[in-house]
Each structure stands twice: as structure tokens, then as C-alpha cells.
Amino acid sequence: MENEQIDVVIVGAGQAGIAMSEHLGAQGIEHLVLERDRVAERWRSWRWDSLVANGPAWHDRFPNMQFDADPDSFVGKDGVADYLAAYASMISAPIRTGVEVISVRRHNGRSGFRVETSEDTIDARFVVSATGAFQKPVIPPLVPADSALHQIHSSSYHRPQQLPDGAVLVVGAGSSGVQIADELRESGRTVYLAVGPHDRPPRSYRGRDFCWWLGVLGKWDMAVPPAGAEHVTIAVSGAHGGHTVDFRSLAADGITLLGRAEAVVDGVMTFADDLRANIEAGDANYLSMLDEADAHIARNGLDLPEEPQARVIGPDPACVTTPVRSLDLAAHSVTSIVWATGFAYDYDWLQVAALDELGRPRHQRGISSEPGVYFLGLPWLSRRGSSFIWGVWHDAKYLADQIAIQRGYLAYEAPALAAR
Template sequence: MIGGGQAGLAMSHHLGRVGGEHLVLERGELAERWRSERWDSLHFQSPNWNMNLPGWPRMTADPQADPDAFSPLREVTHYIERYAAAIRAPVRTQCAALSVTRRPGSRQLQVQTDGTLYVAHNVVVATGPYQVPRATLALGAGVFELHSTQYRNPMQLPAGAVLVVGTGNSGVQIAEELCRADRRVFLSVSSHERIRRRYRGKDCIWWLIATGSADSTLREWKGARLSRLMTGVNGGHDMDLRQLAAEGVVLLGRVKAAENGRIAIADDLAASIAHGDESLQAFARRCDDAARAQALDLPAAQPPADPLPDPPELHEPIRTLDLAREGINSVIWANGAQAEFGWIDLPVFGQSPGPKRTPVHERGLTSEAGLYFLGLPWLHKWKSAFLFGADEDAAYLAQQIAPRKAS
């Protein structure tokens, strides 16, 4: 196994159950990305009752935990550490895989690390889907820039206003934190979906399971395909861009280009906000339909609260942002990350060159005997890339590997 996060450890659990001899190679410490690529105040975005790795749910690990609470970052990494110890996962930390190749003249695969060459019949790549930050624009000297994976807390930034680019979960949560730390914040809004943190007495994750969305394959999926705005901070609450605007955040459209400290802004803010509003209504309709179809005994749907007023930027959009004039000394690029598989030298990728190339697979199985992928978005279902989705996919791959090992 390459990767000692949730997917690699779930795979270790299932291989251990079928007697499969294996190693888990981790480039840093267990759950390295949770440790080194997340901000300090982050909370797990699913309730404790849904923090489940195979054979060891979060509530089993800590029976005193509130099942409806959201674990802070340190508890997430601690849970993964204790899980690895509980299943006795054979993990080798500080052991980054540098290459995966076919052993010459053999059906075996070989994994080169710094100083050690491992040879195996099977290799499962469980490094996650987000290794490399997406490209950013050159803003010039004098601006402190960092990607959201490098952001830790407001004290990390120099004095002055901050521009946050992107409204996935990272962008909106960081913008909210900076605003409440009395920073002036500009937020470049990208396409997004909205969701209710709680609806009719149940958390949105419960609804994703109840409606069948979590178990949908890409072909079946009819829900949101863009980033959903949610947070587990302060007990979990709805993320509403109008609320952020009411608190002082200046909303912008999508960043198009930059030159000499001036940023060109697309005229798409109103469209992005409208799409988010529509997705919120669609979410409620799906939940209500599921409640009726399954005769669920739940509180009646409450009428929606009166919407907050539109911020002025919706009707008078900012087209150009002058960083110096606005006192913006920091830019946080919350524009996402992507997989990077350039170190795998086997013909299992599509036509796109470089870091954008993606593996061609069927439920994690590739055309190269013995090579598997785990933990990717839509590996099989919507939940595949999430902690609670690792169990099912890992169990399936273990069933494929066991017969091959026996032969």
C-alpha cells in the first residue's frame, strides 16, 4: 500500500482479515495531509457518528464523544493513529514512494523509495486525490501568497486586507475565520452548491445517506457536482455567502487575470450566488421526497427564513481589484488541488500529460495486473473519497487481490 491515510489503513484492515501479507508506506507520519496541509481551526465536516473506519467507528474509539459533534483536527489525526494501532497496521513512515514500475522480465511490481526497493505482486495506490495545488496567477512582488494547504491561522499573515480566491469549503471557512479575526476580507466566488447543515432534525450527511446520494455512482448521480459549502466549526452551521457579506466580506466574481498588482474579475458573481440558492432549494426537495417515499418520522419542514439582502457587489460588481489601493497584502489561493501520479511509470493513464493525467480504472482495478487505486473521487460511488466510504472500496479490492495472491 502506498499511503497511510484513511484509505490505506482501511485496505490494511481488509487485507489483514484475509491473511494478506502487506506493508503500508507513508511519505510522512500517519495521516500526513491532515497534519501538514490543514488549518488549525478545521473541524471534521461530518458528525462523529459518521467517522467510521472498518471495524472501529469513532464512537467505539471514544464512547464519551458527542455523536452529533464535529471533531477538531487534532482528534481526527488521533483517531487515525489509534485506528492504525488497533488493527496493527504494518506502517513504515517517512518512506515516500518515488516510482512504481514493472520489474523487468517479471509480473511483479517494484516500488522505489529513498534507499529501499520493494518488490510486490500487488500495489495499491492510496495517496489521495489532492497532492498538487492548482496553478495560480503571478501577482508580483510585495504580496504574500500561499495556497490554502499552507494556511494555518490569521497570525501567519502580514497586517492588511486579505484576498481569498475560491469558495470551496476551504475558501469560505478561511474567509469566515479571517473576517471574525477582524481582517478585511475580499472573497472571489467560484461555482458552488449550498446545503443545509441540518434539515428536519437531521444532519446533511444523514440526508446524503438517506436519499441514496452517498451510494450513487457517477452515472446515477443527480445531485450536486460542485463543491458544497459546509463547516463543522462551532458545532456546525450553514455557510451563506450573504451572511459573510453582512459581516463585512467583500464578494467578487471569479479571478480571470492579473497584471502589475491589478486583478481582472469576471462578471459572474450574481450567477454563482443564484446557482447556490437554487441548489439549496433542490437539496430540500430531495430530502422531502425521500422522507415521503420512506415514510420517515421526522419533524415537518420549516419554512425558509427570509433571505438576507443582496450585498451591493451583486448589482454593482467589481471588475478590477487594485491590491495596493485596497490594502491587500495577502492572497490565499483556495482554488483546489489535483492528483499527481507522474511517479507511476505504467500505462494506466488517459491522454492528458503531466499532473493532470488520471488513472483509467474500474472500481480501482487497472489494466496492469497487480496495480490498484483507492480513495479517489468517484472511484465507485460519491462517498469513495471520504473517510466513511473507504471501507466498502477497500473490502472490494481485498477480494480481488486475495485470489490473485493465492494463485
């Protein structure tokens, strides 16, 4: 039986796969989107119940459809998933759900790829990996897996009630860690939060959202992260209608801040002596953005209200002035650890020369080192905005153009050959 033939196979039906489908469809390029779960499944099941988008509805969306929500609101995770599913339906994206891609291998002696799936085998001329940045949850090997502690990754956390009674240690102070820690505190839990290096931008300033400021200041178009900031997390939140993350306020509300988690010996976790430095570096990042915003307003003569209170930095809490360097987890009734420690790549299925020795994509703006294979939806794929809904849409357009160019080359016949 002959394998199904298709021009382009897109792996993944999240925001990246849907955006890629739109642009390929607009160019009349035959393609198929394969998704092992449901459309936008990561938004539905890999997020906690109360999660909202970190960007306002007016900004973090595809250009051709608005959210059915207040433009300045922060849409909940299910609303984002529903939006993506509706968008896929609007563009008639050819998506097959419940189909897992087992392997992609290059054909021998001819162009294209053999795509083995849980249902059948497909021959494709091009393959786009649109599986995004959230592939394999990372839990540092600090606490033995057979420990009595209940350990989960933030991608498996949904609500406070799923955790056993007792105090909770949240490790990681990016958007996920901060919001989960705050939710646990609001539920009445005793919460400890390990804070590593982070950027702490203002949620809004002088009447404009953080996303707007990144746009007018040209920061969404940064091609690479600042030196030394490749792995620095961003502490920004759309929760409670959107607010600037303030670690001092979290401490004032009862969360004990700790430095970066280092090791566990005999049930005692130790922490680096870097809490003050991490918080002060976050403050410097915050204030520098206010400085840039003020300079932009003055340079362009904008009539935006002054906000002097935004520069007020409160006093350091006791957990910063006298940091806790070690914590006997049992003695402090810690029964759970939520690891908000990010994700690693998982491309075991992609068995072509498109990955480096650590399994990371080798690419230039999404065009991989393996001709015919493309990556989409990764952080900093082409610019800072690449992993956001609106950013991935623009990256997808570029990749669709590249595929169209390659199809043109493949379709060319030299006059002498055509005459034979």
C-alpha cells in the same frame, strides 16, 4: 543482496492506506504500508489549525471504531489524525513511516513490480496507490510568483497570524475557502472572497444532518457526478458546531463577495460577471435538496419537525447587486492571497501504464489499466462517498477482494502441469 519480497505494497498511510491494510489483513494477505511522513500526516500539517471534519462523528468514521467524541460533533483535524493513528494501531497495520516511494516499475519478463524507496528496493506482486486526492496544491498562474503579494495555498494556511498585516483575498468558495475567509474576518481582517460555481447543501434540515439526508436519499451511492458538476465545489461547514453556508450572511458580516477570479494586470485583478449566477445556482441546489427531503418525509410518513424558516432566502447584498468587476489590490491594502483552489494529481513515482496523457489515473472502480496496480481514496472512485473516511473503507474492501481473486489465479496449477 536479494530485494525484500511482499505480496502487496500500499503507498500512503492516511485513511485510504489504513483501510486497505485492514481488509488485506482480514484476508491474510501479506502487505506493507509505506508512508514518507507520519500516519495521517495530511490531516496534521496540510490543514489549518481550526479545521474540523465536515461530517459528524457518528457518520464519517470507520465502521469498527467510534470517535471518542459526541457523535453529533465535528471532530477537529488533530482528533481525526489521532483517530486514524489509533485505528492503525488497533488493526496492527504493518506501516513503515519516513519511507518515500521513489518509483514503481513493472518487472521485465516476470510478474510484479520493483518498488524503489528512499531506504531500499522491494519486489511486490501488487501495488495500491493510497495517496488520496490532496497531492499537489494548485495555484492558478494569475499573479506573478515574484509579486510583492504574499501568496499561499489553503493547504499551507494555518492561522490568521501567519499572514502579513493587511486585507486578504481568498480565491475559492468551497468548504476550505469559506471557512478560511470567515476565520480571517473574525480575526479583524478585511476579507474579499472570490466565489465560483458551487453546491450549497443545508448543514441540517428538519432535525437531520446533511450526511443523513444524502444517505436516505441515495446520494452517497451516486456513481458519477451530475452532468456539468464534475468540478463544482461543495460549500458545507462543520465549523462552529456545524452550520449551513450562506454567502449573503458572510457579506452581511463584512466579507466582500466577488465573482470568479480571471486575471491580474498591473496589480488590478478582474473578476467574471458571474457572482449572482453562482449564488443563485447554489441557492437552487440548496432548495432542491429541501424539496427532496420534504418529499421523502411525506412518502415515508416520518415525524420530523417542519422548518419553514430554512426556505427563507435573504436579500442580496450590495456586492451582489452591484458587483465589483476589478480590484486594485494595492489601493485596497490587499497584502495576501489564499488560494483555496484545490489539488492536482502527482504520480511521477508511478511509472507504469496506469495514467492517461494528463497524468490522471485510468481505472474502473479503482482497478487500473495496469494489471496489478490499484487506486484508492480518490473522489468518485466508485461513488460520491469514496473520498470520505467511511466511503474509502468500503472501496478498500472491494479492492482487497479483487487482489484476493488475482492471487487465486496466480496460485492455480493445471493438473497436467502439477503432475510433472
